[in-house]
Amino acid sequence: MLTLDSVWKSAPDQSQTSILQDCTYTFEAERIYAILGTSGVGKTILLRTLNNLAPIDQGRILLRDRDIAVLHPVEVRRSVSILFQTPAFVGTTVAENLAFARRFSRRIEVDFTALLERVHLDSSFLDRPVANLSVGQQQRVCLARTLATQPEVLLLDEPTSALDDNTAGHILELVREINDREKLLTIFVTHRRSHARKLGQVILELADGKLKELS
Numbered sequence: 465m466l467t468l469d470s471v472w473k474s475a476p477d478q479s480q481t482s483i484l485q486d487c488t489y490t491f492e493a494e495r496i497y498a499i500l501g502t503s504g505v506g507k508t509i510l511l512r513t514l515n516n517l518a519p520i521d522q523g524r525i526l527l528r529d530r531d532i533a534v535l536h537p538v539e540v541r542r543s544v545s546i547l548f549q550t551p552a553f554v555g556t557t558v559a560e561n562l563a564f565a566r567r568f569s570r571r572i573e574v575d576f577t578a579l580l581e582r583v584h585l586d587s588s589f590l591d592r593p594v595a596n597l598s599v600g601q602q603q604r605v606c607l608a609r610t611l612a613t614q615p616e617v618l619l620l621d622e623p624t625s626a627l628d629d630n631t632a633g634h635i636l637e638l639v640r641e642i643n644d645r646e647k648l649l650t651i652f653v654t655h656r657r658s659h660a661r662k663l664g665q666v667i668l669e670l671a672d673g674k675l676k677e678l679s
């Protein structure tokens with residue numbers, strides 16, 4: 465489904481050995497992968513390469529056998545959605561934030577209420593300023609926005625690191641529920657082994673420029 469084929473990627477500051485060194489790995493459709501790795505090893509950059517936000521130096525990344533480097537960037541962003549560590553916003557209200565996703569969506573209309581339902585928020589949130597929401601609610605809104613483009617792949621970069629254990633647990637449950645229902649390939653970066661075990665069907669470690677299966 466999503467394949468790294470002999471990928472090389474240097475660190476942006478060039479100061480260390482490459483983040484990816486001849487890395488080959490295939491992520492199968494519909495599964496949940498958890499990626500562990502020490503801080504600074506390149507987990508965030510790996511995710512950014514997977515939707516072509518960060519170009520690779522050598523090799524290929526294939527999305528359903530198509531090289532993402534030659535696909536239209538909007539098509540790649542639409543198909544491969546990313547949720548960052550801390551909530552990032554592009555408008556004042558929840559509705560404005562969800563509307564932003566229309567830029568990448570094949571559909572002309574996005575059903576905001578249905579999107580919020582998928583992250584267990586009701587439509588009364590639509591007119592609320594995102595700045596006034598709790599961080600857990602903000603992360604749900606961001607998750608809803610990533611789903612608005614009907615992606616095939618969901619990339620999650622430590623989506624719970626800004627949250628307390630309880631709220632983090634809810635977000636992980638939500639991700640599992642979304643994966644079950646929508647059959648998205650889900651790739652989840654975390655530094656917490658307990659979260660990796662809780663959510664990951666396959667647990668990987670990024671080390672020495674390669675992805676290795678731990679389970």
Ligand SMILES: Nc1ncnc2c1ncn2[C@@H]1O[C@H](COP(=O)(O)OP(=O)(O)OP(=O)(O)O)[C@@H](O)[C@H]1O
Nearest residue numbers: 475476477501502503504505506507508509510655
């Ligand atoms: N914009 C940038 N400019 C220069 N160097 C960068 C930039 N972004 C990341 N790096 C460097 O690239 C390396 C990998 O960074 P990355 O953010 O991918 O690590 P990480 O595994 O996600 O770490 P963490 O677990 O702390 O989030 C680090 O050495 C980092 O300092």
Ligand SMILES: [Mg+2]
Nearest residue numbers: 507508509621
């Ligand atoms: Mg990171």
